[in-house]
Amino acid sequence: MAETKSHIGTQNKKGQTYTDPWKMLNEAPRKPSFYTGSEVIKEAIRRASCDVMIAYPITPQSEAAALIGELFAEGYIGDYFRGESEFAVMSQCAGAAFGGARVFTTTAGPGTMRAMENFPMWAGARLPIQMIVTCRGINSPLSIQPDTLEIAYLLNTGMLVWHAETAQDFFDWILKGYMVSEEPDVHLPLALCCDGFFVTHTKDVVNLTPTDMCLPPYDPYRSPVPCMDMECPPVRMMRDPFVMKSNYISYATHASWQQEVWAAVERSRKHTIHWLDGLxxxxxxxxxxxxxxxxxxxxxxxxxxxxxxxxxxxxxxxxxxxxxxxxxxxxxxxxxxxxxxxxxxxxxxxxxxxxxxxxxxxxxxxxxxxxxxxxxxxxxxxxxxxxxxxxxxxxxxxxxxxx
Missing domain, CATH: 3.40.50.920 (Rossmann fold)
Incomplete structure (x- = not known):
């Protein structure tokens, strides 16, 4: 295997220094800032070295998605675009992650539900996508107000699921979330949830790390499964003979892989404890x-x-x-x-x-x-x-x- 060169200490095109994540989040000076939760999401992503953000508007996450669009215009994100629907967004996130990108997206309420089919696929494909869920009502009659029922649906997808109390949690946990989900023995998507409006649209004092520091870039070759290239396309699994020719082998393969996904959730425990200072x-x-x-x-x-x-x-x-x-x-x-x-x-x-x-x-x-x-x-x-x-x-x- 080729030696991986460390980016720590070098700079990106915006002049930010790739910084050891532990030092950045635990030892670097912090600046108190008065921000809404949506603005805090933007500030975390400014420092997250994200390659791709894919958006679709739905209240109350629309403001965060729009603010991250400004980051793209400023050059802090590699690519940014709007999908055709929430389902399309999550499918496109998968494509970007298959290609080896660090991916971020946001959703809420009915959007989460419309995209739900993708989340077990993300977990099964071991894609460390981070998704902000600004929870809102999903029941009829329609409500755009905070309600956490959608979390119940996420708990059995194979994703990591964290639930932030404050905007400060949000800022820190977005950055720490990538550190946990990208560990080779984890490599799972993360649903970072908050109670919409209560967090996203209220202002609070949040202590931010310096803007000239950022996370090291994502290395897709630390993944436990190959990232997509011409020899390892994501559809290879469906072309293999065990799926097409042997039901028994297909059952055994998928059953064992689902167990492996949940084993990876358990393996994330030690990393989550390390970064969140306990569960x-x-x-x-x-x-x-x-x-x-x-x-x-x-x-x-x-x-x-x-x-x-x-x-x-x-x-x-x-x-x-x-x-x-x-x-x-x-x-x-x-x-x-x-x-x-x-x-x-x-x-x-x-x-x-x-x-x-x-x-x-x-x-x-x-x-x-x-x-x-x-x-x-x-x-x-x-x-x-x-x-x-x-x-x-x-x-x-x-x-x-x-x-």
Whole structure:
């Protein structure tokens, strides 16, 4: 195998220096900036050495896609274009990744659902595409507001799935996501999710790395499967005789490969822990009352904990950062002292509560809720009320809230 030359210390055409990712994200100075989540996505991609971005407009990710188009015009991205539909976008992303490009895209809600067939294909083809999912309602009647139901559909595609709480998470995790997904023993796509509008269209102070630093370029020859060339086209697998001539061998091949994809998800665990500093964060882990949440429900949980503390009720928190790989052992350890576990969610089905119930002993401790959906906000008082009701404490009616 030919020796791979390191790009660290050299510059790209924009004068950015290819920097060791660990030093860039953990040791480089940071500049506080007041940005929306969409603007933060742009700033992360400015530093990500992306080769291709493919876009299609759907609220609330359209602004991020348009801003990345500006990066293309400025010369920070190799190629940028709009697909004919969300399904087309994800198919074109696959083509670019097959060709050895570092690929980025964004989607939301119904767009995610229309493109869904592509995601298991990405995973099965071991394509380390990164996709931002700015979650929104997918049910009829139509809603463009935040709702995380689409995450439930992504959990079984073979993709890595992370759920960001804040714009700061977004900035850091986009860059760290490429470091995890491009590892040779992983090499899987990543769905980096946030709760649309709550993150994308609100402003926050985000600490950014210097603009003159960027990630090293993607090396497709570190892939566990060949990138596309004239000898290894992506359709080769479908031309091979085992598919065309032997059902038995075809079944065995595909079954073993699906197991390999999920083994790669598990192998990503050590890399995800390394880059995200653990799959979960905890506060007051010895408390008998715990809130376990992901995304912006974590922020609402923090405020609920403050309100409960004012009333003399001690409550802990588990922030779930990675959904795939799933932090089962960490959640079991963090909740081992809890008598009551509350899982607030921005969706109607309670997919996170179901995952937790399937993970921990004595799962009757899990209270699936409160739930809000279709774009409703979740006042922390609702979480407080649900906790106090479960504990047999008197809870004031919320009917007059704000009057």
């Amino acid at each position: 979960i964060d905890t506060e007051n882990a010895d408390a008998e009352v715990m809130i376990v949440a992901s995304g912006t429900a974590v922020s609402q949980g923090r405020e609920a904990i403050r309100l409960l503390d004012d009333e003399g009720v001690r409550c802990g928190l588990v922030k779930v950062k990675s959904l795939r790989p799933w932090p089962g052992e960490e959640i079991r350890e963090a909740t081992k002292n809890a008598k009551h576990i509350f899982v607030p969610e921005f969706n109607v089905t309670g997919w996170l509560a179901k995952e937790i119930k399937a993970t921990i002993p004595n799962s009757e401790r899990v209270h699936a809720g409160p739930h809000v959906c279709g774009g409703m906000t979740m006042p922390p008082e609702i979480i407080v009320s649900e906790i106090k009701t479960a504990l047999g404490l008197r809870s004031e009616s919320l009917a007059g809230r704000g009057s």
